Amino acid sequence: MGDRLAMVEDAGTARLALSPLRQRLLARLRTPASASALGDEFGMPRQKIGYHLRLLEKAGLIAEAGTRQRRGFTQKLYEARGDALIVDPMILAPTDPVATEKQDRFAAEHLVRTAAGLVREVSRMRDAAMGEGSRLLTFTVEADVAFARPSDVERFTSRLAEAVAAIAADFAPEGEGRAYRVTIAGHPAAAAKAAKRSVN
Numbered sequence: 001m002g003d004r005l006a007m008v009e010d011a012g013t014a015r016l017a018l019s020p021l022r023q024r025l026l027a028r029l030r031t032p033a034s035a036s037a038l039g040d041e042f043g044m045p046r047q048k049i050g051y052h053l054r055l056l057e058k059a060g061l062i063a064e065a066g067t068r069q070r071r072g073f074t075q076k077l078y079e080a081r082g083d084a085l086i087v088d089p090m091i092l093a094p095t096d097p098v099a100t101e102k103q104d105r106f107a108a109e110h111l112v113r114t115a116a117g118l119v120r121e122v123s124r125m126r127d128a129a130m131g132e133g134s135r136l137l138t139f140t141v142e143a144d145v146a147f148a149r150p151s152d153v154e155r156f157t158s159r160l161a162e163a164v165a166a167i168a169a170d171f172a173p174e175g176e177g178r179a180y181r182v183t184i185a186g187h188p189a190a191a192a193k194a195a196k197r198s199v200n
Contacts, residue, residue, distance in 0.1 A: 006082030034075035
C-alpha cells in the first residue's frame with residue numbers, strides 16, 4: 001500500500017505547513033503522539049507545541065487520533081492526515097481551462113498546466129473515494145522513446161493520437177460506463193535518467 005497523500009489547495013495552508021517546526025511535527029505525526037510527548041522529544045514546552053498543533057488541526061493537516069492515559073492525565077493524540085503533502089502546483093495561478101485549450105500542445109506551458117490540473121483532479125477524486133470507503137481506479141503508462149530530429153516529435157504525436165483513437169473505439173461508446181480522461185505527455189528525459197539508461 002502506498003503512502004497516504006494529503007492535498008493542500010490554498011496558499012495560507014501551504015505557508016503554514018512550510019514552517020520548519022511544523023514540517024518536523026507533520027513528519028513525526030505519521031504515527032500518533034500527544035503534545036506532551038512531542039514536547040519531550042523536541043525539547044520544547046508542551047504549551048508551545050500545543051499552539052502549533054492547534055494551527056495544524058485548524059488547517060486540516062492533522063486530526064485527533066484517540067487518547068491515552070499518562071501520569072494520571074488523559075492526553076489527546078494527534079496524527080497527520082498524510083505521510084506526504086501535495087501542494088497544488090497552480091496554487092498561485094489557477095488553471096484557466098479556456099486558456100489551456102488555446103495553447104500550443106507542443107508548448108511546455110501547456111504541459112505544466114495540464115499536469116497541474118491532473119494533480120488537482122485526481123487528488124480530489126481520490127479523497128472523495130476514500131471518504132466513501134472505496135478506491136479510485138487509475139492507471140499509468142510510461143515508456144522511453146528517442147527522436148533523431150525535432151520533426152519526429154510531431155510525427156510521433158500524430159501517430160500516437162491515431163492509435164489511441166482506434167483503441168478507444170473498441171470500448172464503451174461515449175455516455176456509457178465510467179468516463180476516463182487519458183492524458184499522454186512527453187518531455188525530455190532528465191539527465192540522471194538518461195545516464196542510467198546508457199549504463200544498463
